Amino acid sequence: MLSIIVCIKQVPDTQKAVFDPKTGAIDRKSTDNIMNPDDLHALEMALSIRDRYGARVTAITMGPPQADDVLSEAYALGADECVLVSDPRFAGSDSLITTRVLSRAILRLGAFDLVITGCEAIDGNTAHVGYQLSEFLSMPLITQIHEFMIDGNHAIIERLYGHEYQKIRVSLPLLLSMGKNSNRVRIPRLVDIKECGEKPISLMTLNDIGGEPGEYGAAGSPTVVIKTEIFSHTRGRAVLEGGIEEKVDAIVHMLKKQNILRF
Amino acid sequence: MDLSLSKSQLMIRKNMRKFASEVLDEWAGVLDRDSTPLPADVVREMGRLNIWGIQAPAEIGGAGLDTVSYSIVIEEISRVSAAVGLGVTVHNSVCLAPLLAFGTPEQIARYGPDLATGKKIGGFTVTEPQAGSDASSIQTRAVPDGDHYVLNGQKAFVTNGGVGDLFLVAASVDPAKKSKGIAIFIVEKSMEGFEVGKIEDMMGMRGNMVSELFFSNVIIPRENVLGRPEDGFRISMKTLDIGRIGIASQALGIGTAAYEAAATYAMERKQFDRPIGTFQAVSFMLADMKTHLDASRLLIYRAADLKDRGMPYSTESAMCKLYASSTAMQVCMQALQIFGGYGYVKDLPVERFFRDAKITEIYEGTSEVMKIIIGNDIIREFNRF
Ligand SMILES: Cc1cc2nc3c(=O)[nH]c(=O)nc-3n(C[C@H](O)[C@H](O)[C@H](O)COP(=O)(O)OP(=O)(O)OC[C@H]3O[C@@H](n4cnc5c(N)ncnc54)[C@H](O)[C@@H]3O)c2cc1C
Numbered sequence: 001m002l003s004i005i006v007c008i009k010q011v012p013d014t015q016k017a018v019f020d021p022k023t024g025a026i027d028r029k030s031t032d033n034i035m036n037p038d039d040l041h042a043l044e045m046a047l048s049i050r051d052r053y054g055a056r057v058t059a060i061t062m063g064p065p066q067a068d069d070v071l072s073e074a075y076a077l078g079a080d081e082c083v084l085v086s087d088p089r090f091a092g093s094d095s096l097i098t099t100r101v102l103s104r105a106i107l108r109l110g111a112f113d114l115v116i117t118g119c120e121a122i123d124g125n126t127a128h129v130g131y132q133l134s135e136f137l138s139m140p141l142i143t144q145i146h147e148f149m150i151d152g153n154h155a156i157i158e159r160l161y162g163h164e165y166q167k168i169r170v171s172l173p174l175l176l177s178m179g180k181n182s183n184r185v186r187i188p189r190l191v192d193i194k195e196c197g198e199k200p201i202s203l204m205t206l207n208d209i210g211g212e213p214g215e216y217g218a219a220g221s222p223t224v225v226i227k228t229e230i231f232s233h234t235r236g237r238a239v240l241e242g243g244i245e246e247k248v249d250a251i252v253h254m255l256k257k258q259n260i261l262r263f
Numbered sequence: 264m265d266l267s268l269s270k271s272q273l274m275i276r277k278n279m280r281k282f283a284s285e286v287l288d289e290w291a292g293v294l295d296r297d298s299t300p301l302p303a304d305v306v307r308e309m310g311r312l313n314i315w316g317i318q319a320p321a322e323i324g325g326a327g328l329d330t331v332s333y334s335i336v337i338e339e340i341s342r343v344s345a346a347v348g349l350g351v352t353v354h355n356s357v358c359l360a361p362l363l364a365f366g367t368p369e370q371i372a373r374y375g376p377d378l379a380t381g382k383k384i385g386g387f388t389v390t391e392p393q394a395g396s397d398a399s400s401i402q403t404r405a406v407p408d409g410d411h412y413v414l415n416g417q418k419a420f421v422t423n424g425g426v427g428d429l430f431l432v433a434a435s436v437d438p439a440k441k442s443k444g445i446a447i448f449i450v451e452k453s454m455e456g457f458e459v460g461k462i463e464d465m466m467g468m469r470g471n472m473v474s475e476l477f478f479s480n481v482i483i484p485r486e487n488v489l490g491r492p493e494d495g496f497r498i499s500m501k502t503l504d505i506g507r508i509g510i511a512s513q514a515l516g517i518g519t520a521a522y523e524a525a526a527t528y529a530m531e532r533k534q535f536d537r538p539i540g541t542f543q544a545v546s547f548m549l550a551d552m553k554t555h556l557d558a559s560r561l562l563i564y565r566a567a568d569l570k571d572r573g574m575p576y577s578t579e580s581a582m583c584k585l586y587a588s589s590t591a592m593q594v595c596m597q598a599l600q601i602f603g604g605y606g607y608v609k610d611l612p613v614e615r616f617f618r619d620a621k622i623t624e625i626y627e628g629t630s631e632v633m634k635i636i637i638g639n640d641i642i643r644e645f646n647r648f
Binding site: 069072073076187188189190191193194195196197 | 270271274275278281282285311312313314317321325326327328332336
């Protein structure tokens with residue numbers, strides 16, 4: 001049976017969030033924590049592969065203890081097993097160190113065929129971890145997946161490639177990165193929502209994944225955040241006058257001026 | 264005292280909202296316009312999600328949820344389609360719930376799983392052309408005959424009538440005993456002599472196939488009596504206590520939809536160079552709407568919580584239904600006012616909310632009947648002389 005590992009992250013719902021104008025940080029009280037939207041697509045991908053081929057789906061998250069909420073949600077959606085990787089010594093890890101933690105934890109989980117991640121998280125928007133993970137785990141990374149099939153110990157994948165589709169055959173294990181709109185995430189059954197909070201979540205700490213404390217957390221992280229700024233855009237409204245030709249010219253001119261149209 | 268929802272209740276709200284917006288939203292207007300029922304594949308999908316067995320135990324295919332969660336499901340569905348909310352609440356709370364509460368193990372094994380998974384849709388029918396608020400005056404007769412009863416009569420305004428497979432039917436087995444002579448029968452649509460009459464052409468709730476039902480010499484096996492034959496009226500009243508929490512939640516859903524539409528519109532619509540929502544006349548309306556809706560919600564959760572804790576909740580259920588339904592009506596009227604002329608045309612759903620809201624003050628006991636129930640309780644408490 002296929003073994004699939006899905007990496008998920010708990011993030012503040014940035015659509016609702018209020019930012020502190022001085023520090024640029026999110027006011028945590030202003031918003032709820034949710035499962036990162038792209039990660040829902042990653043989990044849906046894993047579940048749909050399981051529906052078709054049979055698989056064991058393990059959801060894994062690195063985060064503080066309360067991140068187990070997203071694992072409960074993963075159980076509600078249908079994950080078979082959930083793992084929380086959590087240790088106070090991981091606090092302050094940047095995307096590189098997060099990848100180190102996740103890769104070491106994943107290797108402790110035993111043999112696997114697929115690792116699936118979301119493309120990016122809506123809090124940091126770095127889109128680093130999935131890509132780095134494929135390096136750390138030395139396996140191919142496939143993005144922009146349109147269709148996925150298993151053929152023995154290979155995957156046959158149709159992916160969006162610029163303006164065309166590319167069909168590829170690639171050996172397992174491999175890493176898939178899922179972006180928004182890549183699939184339609186299922187709605188859990190009410191009974192699974194009711195029962196998800198009671199399912200056991202395994203915990204992995206620094207001691208379980210090995211390594212020295214100095215390799216982790218803020219201490220191990222090369223990234224330094226110098227400043228966070230808040231950007232806001234307001235929608236403008238422009239009413240174009242004249243005949244259709246003039247209006248089209250005006251639109252093209254505006255788009256070029258804003259560097260949206262470049263030819 | 265903790266008035267916050269549990270993690271699981273919040274997750275239920277989030278996912279039911281997602282279901283309603285992703286699946287029901289495209290149907291809500293169509294069902295209303297054409298007065299047609301939900302397509303079978305949507306009914307099936309609702310079965311997969313446990314929406315036809317919200318509080319039924321997991322062993323028979325339900326979700327086994329508490330009553331606050333139940334209310335949340337009905338509210339979220341009704342926010343998008345009150346007509347679908349009606350079908351769901353009636354099926355769950357006045358058909359499946361009494362079957363589970365008063366049925367024999369054999370009856371539950373026979374009918375429970377199909378109802379809880381939505382393979383069969385259920386209803387509950389007391390009302391007759393001559394018997395509305397005075398439910399004890401029903402004339403449908405069930406005459407005992409050996410190992411069965413022979414059922415004859417006519418029912419009016421049967422929710423799910425046109426689509427249902429199984430109905431709990433109140434009938435008199437002994438007219439001399441009035442309400443003590445009423446029994447509840449489990450009647451299947453497939454039984455000989457069962458006939459669906461006219462589907463009502465209604466002001467609102469047009470997506471529910473509310474209909475007449477006719478029974479002519481329907482043979483009902485004795486094992487299809489729910490509870491004891493003399494307990495039918497008591498079972499009906501207890502059933503309506505549960506049902507009213509559902510109707511109140513439906514009213515809350517309709518009101519909330521109207522309020523949110525109105526608040527959004529009031530901030531977008533400009534007259535005299537400012538959003539109309541910034542005029543005190545409009546913001547005061549919105550303030551009233553929000554406050555009454557929140558009060559409805561709290562009354563509903565109180566009744567639901569009492570029920571879950573096994574405490575008496577009949578009066579509280581009547582209170583939440585009375586308040587939530589009149590709030591829904593008031594809120595829809597104000598929402599329509601805020602939309603001005605646009606509220607009056609069918610391009611927007613506000614006029615549908617308005618039409619749907621009215622019936623919540625009528626079915627499962629009118630507002631006047633709710634006051635009779637609450638008033639009787641007050642009389643019991645204070646009239647000691
Ligand atoms: C869409 C819809 C769905 C329905 N679904 C069902 C269903 O599934 N099953 C079912 O059994 N029934 C159903 N009903 C029937 C509904 O429950 C009744 O319409 C309701 O109980 C009122 O009865 P009535 O219409 O005969 O009005 P009446 O009882 O005739 O009442 C008329 C008016 O008189 C008032 N009144 C009556 N008696 C008193 C009193 N003692 N004191 C003060 N005022 C009083 C009422 O409050 C009301 O204002 C449905 C009705 C509709 C419209």
